[in-house]
Amino acid sequence: MTLRHRVRPHLPPLAWLLEIDGTPQNYRLHCGPSVVIGASGFFEGAWPGELAAMDFASAAEVFGSGATFTGDAWIVVPPSHTLEPLFSVRDGTRLLVSNALPFLLAHRDDGLDPGFLAYHSRLYQVLKGLAAAPIRIPSRKGAEIAVHYYHNFHIGPDLTPTAIAKPAAPAFDSFESYRDYLRSTVDGALRNAADPARARPYRPLATASQGYDSPAACAIAREAGCTEVITHGFARRAFGVRDPDSGEAVAAALGMKATVIDRDAYLQRENVEAPEAEFLCHGLEGGDVHFLSFEALLPHRVLFSGFHGDTVWDLHKPANAVIDRGDTSGASMGEFRRRVDFFHIPVPFIGVLRHAEILAVAESAPMRPFALGNGYDRPIPRRIAEQAGVPRQAFGVAKKAVTVLFFDLNIGLDERLAxxxxxxxxxxxxxxxxxxxxxxxxxxxxxxxxxxxxxxxxxxxxxxxxxxxxxxxxxxxxxxxxxxxxxTPATVMMLHWAMSTIVTRYAAVDQAPEHEFVGAEPSAMTTLEAAESLAV
Known part of the structure; x- marks a missing residue:
């Protein structure tokens, strides 16, 4: 027996939408072909556990999302980071939950409210971390959509999502205990991702630059068997200068193969229609659009990145237990990731709620040889990378940026649209x-x-x-x-354009001819009724 579900081959492979009508037992799952479906749960992504056990709800670190059914309730599991949320909306007696806002809107023939002028300000509350959760935004049809970050949530008979804490990571009392937890988490997640029971196993791939965070993430990934690196040759262009940012030296020191691709290469592609829409529809700047340049290398990969290291690993950032962030880097890749079909492990988010302990480790006496005493100082990633064999001069020299800036005052920056x-x-x-x-x-x-x-x-x-x-x-x-x-006039118009573009793409699939659900018989709806009643 498996969960009652319908796989739609033309959906983004990692997209899913759970539709619950009246009671938790009366559910229907719509998903792309790479969502793993078991007897009592489904998941897109990986976690450090056995795939067959589908025990992601009891894991502290999950890299993806899904839900498990207990017989009379659902436990829904967002990623263990704040780069991608889940979305829910109550529609009379029905509750919809999805990992893709455009999918949720398309399924109920809805959209963003053109009269609401604060989507960016509302969605940017994620920068305050879990202190602002859940974020709520309105839809064109007057529904209130809840945006759920990090915390698991319970859906019982009244269909009200109720947050429940994820299991805690172990305490970190030394560099060794923290580094070992990073290693074991990554190693376990990669074994899960490569499980032969998957239709197609996922292989590791790391990013690298000349900063601190991705070289450290790269070193951790290398110890777990990753042998390939992708990197941009240059950071953002400013005042006609292209600042080198290649991670080739890092890759070479770790014995990894590096592929260098220009961050602007996606602008030359003719096979992607309106590429920025996929990133701008998140309402979080869309600055990760440069990852489109890596697209050919990403399908069925586990991508390692250093997102959030600038907060978790920086000596000058105060500790916080709510994942307070300074920027939205990495937070506009969700639709791209679901379509291209790769998992994402942002290494600095592992154990992130123990930031105070991580900072105490960074400030401890054994870490002083790895501290530089300047304004750009991150001894933990420096020690991880140096002890893995990366020479000191190859990374962590100056902070650089590759994210695309669409809306700020960017004097001297040459940013374009396709x-x-x-x-x-x-x-x-x-x-x-x-x-x-x-x-x-x-x-x-x-x-x-x-x-x-x-x-x-x-x-x-x-x-x-x-x-x-x-x-x-x-x-x-x-x-x-x-x-x-x-x-502002530009940001509001571009968000509505981007969302309507992606909603239209989902709607074309969602309204395609239906097929019967696969799995257990419904308790309150016959299979035939289920097959005939998906259109909202």
Whole structure:
């Protein structure tokens, strides 16, 4: 016996939507072909446990999402990081839960509310981490969509999602205990991903740069058997200068094969229609679009990255137990990952709720030989990489960035949109209508946002804030203004365009001719009824 489900071959392989009607026992699962389905649960991704056991709900670290059915309730499991959430919406007696917001909207013939002008500001609450969960956003049809990060949640007879804590990672009292936990977690997740019971096993692939975080993640992955690295040759272009950021030296020191691809290569592709839509639809900047350049190498891979290392491993960041983040890097890859079909392990998120202990380890006496005593200082990843054989001069020299900046004031930066995206945006803009009051509100936001950007630029160039000793007091004010004015004419229009583009793609699959569900007989609905009643 297996869960009652319908695999749709043309869905993104890792997308899923769980539809519960009236009671938890009356469910229907719609999913792509790479979602693993067992007797009482389903999952897309990997975790450090046996695939056949499907025990992901009892794991502290999961890299993907799914749910398990207890007979009278569901335990739904988001990833153990805040780069991808799950979404739920109540629709009368029915509850929909999905790992893809466009899928959820398409399934109920819905969309974003054009009258709501604060999607970015609302979705950016993830930067506050779990303190802001669950985030709630409205839909065009007036539904309230809950955005669930990190915590598992229980769905009982009343169909109300109730957060429950994930199992805790073990305590870290030394560098060795922390490093060993990273190693064992990665090793277990890779064994799970490569399980021969999968239709197609997933093989490891690591990212590397000249910073701190990805070289450390790369070293951990190498110990678990990863032998391949992907890297961009250069960071962002500014003032005509291309700053080298290749991780080739890191890969060579670890005995790994490196493939170097230009971060802008995706702009030359003719086989991807409006590529930015897949990233911008998350409402979180879309800056990870450069990963499109790696697409040919990513199917059926487990991708290792260093996302969030700039907080967890930095000596100058205060400890927090809610995954408070400083940026949205890595948070706009969800739709791309589900379509291309790869798992993602952002290594710094492993054991992340024990940030205070990780910071204490970094500040301990045994770590002093690996501390540089400057403003860019991360002894834990430095020790991980150096003890794996990476020479000190090959990484962690200066902070660089490869994310694409679509909306900020980017003086000297050459950022573009793909030709097909520009054409699609022109068509969408021709029919985009806002009331005068809405246009005024967004224009004021844009004016304030530009002022914040100019102020930051002036402070950076003149170092006036440091000289006057007001930088620590000024930055919280600027950050608050920044978050409050994220929704501007450009960002709002591009989000609605991106979401409508991706919703349309899901709807084309969701409304295709139906087939019967596979699995156990429904308790409150016959198989024939289930097959005939999927259209909302």
């Amino acid at each position: 030709r097909s995206t520009r054409a699609a945006l022109r068509t969408f803009a021709a029919g985009w209508r806002l009331r005068p009051a809405q246009r005024l509100r967004l224009a004021v936001n844009a004016l304030v946002a530009r002022g914040v950007d100019l102020t930051r630029l002036a402070l950076k160039k003149t170092r006036l804030g440091i000289r006057l000793g007001i930088e620590k007091h000024l930055e919280p004010v600027l950050s608050s203004l920044d978050l409050a004015t994220l929704d």
